[in-house]
Amino acid sequence: MNRLMHMLQVEKPIIQAPMAGGITTIELVKASMNEGILGSLASGYLSPGVLEEQILAVSRHSRHPFQVNLFVPHEGAQPTFMHVEEWKERIPYSEEAEPFTTLDEQWDDFNRKVDLIIKHHVPMCSFTFHVPPEKAVKQLKQAGCLLMGTASTPEEAILMEEAGMDMVCVQGSEAGGHRASFLETDGDSSIGLMSLIPETVDAVSIPVIAAGGIKDRRAVEAAFILGACGVQVGTPFLLCKESGTPLPHRQRIMEAHSSDTRITSLFSGKQARGIVNRWMLDQEKYEKSSLSYPYQNTLTKPMRKVASESCDPSFMSLWAGQGIGSMKSSTTVSEVVYSLWDHEIKR
Template structure:
């Protein structure tokens, strides 16, 4: 039913399913290859990864599959913060650090050359597909990657952003609805004006761009993928659906939280990273509410909370972890990635009869 899709031809995959490139260790080589080997596109979430770690993961993926796969990276942002702003954030985070018994991080640590190094590894390793979040890279980078034959995927949260992606030379654009878990991909305009739901966003984007559109946000099964395609998308990108699968590298507390969460229990927050992201409401989010205007911009705030998130996982304190999740957690499953994809395909074929 989708044999003539431009998306499938561009990505050289069998099924119109992309596993989102979730950063932070969720997308293990085993998860990426399980998705790719089942006919979808597995994606390594390399946003925070050091170049050496990206290279190692890519080589493991290549050892486990001959099918196409992707690597997702974050277009960098370089905000500044004053000493007073940093001191105030340390004051806000001190109670959490005291609770966990860890020392304060006096200053945010950000590698301003990380993105360039990541791109070099992607080119060197001849990765089939590269996707971007948080913006559009410079034209020089786009041209270099396309000259290497790498298919490029951008991210948009509005029609305007989708058009900008097409104009920049992206081959495919992911339209991220407000239901999506994790960080918003907004890069043009305010976040508050970019919270468009998937059902509204997809047909409007599809009408305004000529490149293939991929739907994202709250999609967990064959019904969601099929609905997205009826609305004008050529495929769907799923994130939360794969967080709870067996090959996922998500912390066990994260998996359990999603598997036992209701659709009413997620919230948008900037408290962990300085950038709006959807996750399961917990003590950290609730106690930081009202202080959003005092937080540092991404990625500075993300660096400041890194120690808290890491130690909370070690001490089994999910109340202080960033438990990213979309708005459809009731549809999550603790199965293998292959079983999840097979279930999606079965549902889609059943609907199509």
């Protein structure tokens, strides 16, 4: 049993990545727990009420551990009225967008979710987009909850360790979905997992979990050789029958090559990796002037909803990592876990 398996009390040192926006279903989390890996509920975009229903459904299902993932609010650049108007002109259906949420509302949502995690004795909580506040860390630790921060550079991982995280998930540039990055870096280049794991392992003393482009046993082995003691996997679960991935998203994954994804802020205002589509190509020249998160996200929400309802992948956010090249058919959580883990190898 390695360090992570011991801490999490799981059979396999694998975490089903939290995937917000409807992709993480209760079935996906339950099936992951049944396979002996850590299931993750994705609380991003969920109301506290819905999160509570999901926590209860998952805890009633099994005594195996699971985690809840939280988006840590932070203040992005406040856009000017004119900047917002420019984007409203460009984004289809933006007139139907909900009012922007204030930072206070985001913190209220975060704090209510922390209270639920404590109330229902959720064994583990992970954070993305920033370092969680001291108060929440203290409350969660007092309640016996294990904490994991997400980092995309060794410097961010050090801040997570200093903030009291029990472990850190390092997200390589290959990863699908939103980037966890929160520190400004010189240049645009995000770090590939092969460099990120050993540099982080040398920089912190807490366990390091690797995420990004991991899709089979060879990649899991490589992550271990580089010093990780667990992996967090997202993209390979997108074609599982248990996940909530919409049909057009599934179809595009099956058609795409590994080189068909790109990092963009055009959907949410925060950098995220997804399959290139018409929205990304049409708006390419405005990429750098995207509104900050959550403003861009709020304005594109109706466009993404209409596109999804009409099965049109051109205007949906098709989040996926660079591991999509070999994903050609529907699968199950059991098959994905089997492809990731060799029971014969003891760690």
